[in-house]
Amino acid sequence: MMNVGFVGVGAMGNHMATHVLNSQRFKNVYVYDLSKNAVKDLVKKGAKASQSLKHLGGVCDVIIIMVGYDDQVRQVVTELAKSKPKNGGILVITATSHPDMILEAAAIAKKGGLKIVDAPVCFGLGGARDGTLASMVGGTIADVKKATPVIECYSRAVHHLGSLGCGEIGKTVNNMLHWAHSLANQEVLLLAKCYGIDPQKMRETLLQAPGRNGTLEEWDNTRFTWHEKDMDIAMDLAQARDLPLPLFGQVDQLIKFSHWHQIKELLYKKTISFLGRKLKSAPPGKSTK
Numbered sequence: 001m002m003n004v005g006f007v008g009v010g011a012m013g014n015h016m017a018t019h020v021l022n023s024q025r026f027k028n029v030y031v032y033d034l035s036k037n038a039v040k041d042l043v044k045k046g047a048k049a050s051q052s053l054k055h056l057g058g059v060c061d062v063i064i065i066m067v068g069y070d071d072q073v074r075q076v077v078t079e080l081a082k083s084k085p086k087n088g089g090i091l092v093i094t095a096t097s098h099p100d101m102i103l104e105a106a107a108i109a110k111k112g113g114l115k116i117v118d119a120p121v122c123f124g125l126g127g128a129r130d131g132t133l134a135s136m137v138g139g140t141i142a143d144v145k146k147a148t149p150v151i152e153c154y155s156r157a158v159h160h161l162g163s164l165g166c167g168e169i170g171k172t173v174n175n176m177l178h179w180a181h182s183l184a185n186q187e188v189l190l191l192a193k194c195y196g197i198d199p200q201k202m203r204e205t206l207l208q209a210p211g212r213n214g215t216l217e218e219w220d221n222t223r224f225t226w227h228e229k230d231m232d233i234a235m236d237l238a239q240a241r242d243l244p245l246p247l248f249g250q251v252d253q254l255i256k257f258s259h260w261h262q263i264k265e266l267l268y269k270k271t272i273s274f275l276g277r278k279l280k281s282a283p284p285g286k287s288t289k
Contacts, residue, residue, distance in 0.1 A: 001027035004150050005060035007053065007076050009033045009042055012121075013066035015128035016094075016154040020064075021046050023153045032056050057083030057114070062090045062150045070101040077105045081112030088113045090147045094135075096120050096175065096226065098233050099165035102138070106164055115139075116164060117147045120171035121155070126221065132156040136170035138163060172237060175230040180251050181215035182222055182258065189266055190274055196283040200267050220267070223260045231255055 004026045006017045010033065021029050021042070031042045032050040039049050050056040056063060057080035065076055073093055080091060091114055093102060099118075106116040117139035127133040135155045137144055144160050151158050161170045185203075188211075192202040203219060206212055215222060231252040238245045257275060265271065272279040280288035 001025075002061040002150075003028045003030065003059055005030045005032070005050065005056045005063035006042075006047075006066065007032050007056065007063060007080075008066035009038045010035065010066075011125055012128045013064070014038060014042065015125075015131075016064065016066065016133075017042055017047060018045060019131045019154040020150060025149060025153070028059075030056055030060055053079035054083045056080065057089065057112070058085050060085075060089055061087070062092060062147050064092045064094055064150065066094050068095055070097050073097055073101055073105055074108070077108050077114075077116075081109050081114055084112045085114070088115065090115050090117055090143055092117045092119050092147050092151065094119055094121050096171050096230060096233070097168055098236070099138075099168045102165045102168055115143050117143050118165060118167035119147070119151055119158075120167055122171065122174055123156075124221075126218075127156075128154065135159065136161055136167040136174070138166035138168065138170075140164070168233075169237070172230065172234050175226075176234050176248055176251070177213075178215050179227050179231060179255050180248070181213045182224070182227075183251060183254055185213070185216050185219060186258070186262065186266065186274075190272065190279075193266065193272055194279055194281055194288075196281050203267070219263065222263055224255070224258045225260070227255045227258065 004020055006013055009017050009031050017029060017031055029047045030050045031039055031047045032053060033039050043049050067073060067076060077091060091109055102118045109116050117137060119135045119137045121133040121135050123133050131154050133155045135151050135158045137158055137160045148158055161167060189199040189202055193199045203216060206216060234248060235252050272281060282288045
């Protein structure tokens, strides 16, 4: 039986590690986090605490890395590579990263006898809590096969899209659609609200119409948190292939003006404001001037 490790057991990682623990498919589940309380919470559930990344890399066959930024990924992989385990191991990077970072991480890991699989996840905190994340995966067939039993514990599906870095490409194009839908949803609901239609009722109606989208289904939970990072990656990837993306060039710019509090205001307040304008509501045929 394999030993599984987790680096980063905050909000997302805690739930993911819990699903792996509850599966009872593995010998041990080791956890490491800078937050001692986060580690203690999982130890109470049956996990074992690792005092260092070097220890974690030395005892685990598959290690899930759930950190937020590329520099954190680089730092974690560099430290894990120093462990140089006898039988090697698979490092699974689950956060949204640039594909170039994945290839850089693979080169670092190789020095320590470790291999990389990129498996960023979709469906956010709710998916982590419910064990219904979708994992977009890149890597060799052999490496993905070894990591899949662990990934399956917290995922509704494991989509192997191709070689190393392809998981991040898949996550990026999903993010592009999500943010485009976010902007579109905001504008159509604002238009309906300006003509006296309750935006929540309009939203519920659209969910039964051809214009429905996954982002609209989870509209109350939409948070503009990683939007700029996501679109920076998308535009950089397009530029590297000389691919013009006129629509998403506008999405990239417009998303910078969006904030999560606008969604709450749109759905639950009578006031209407957008891009610095204060607007009024009136039914068709009635003037607001």
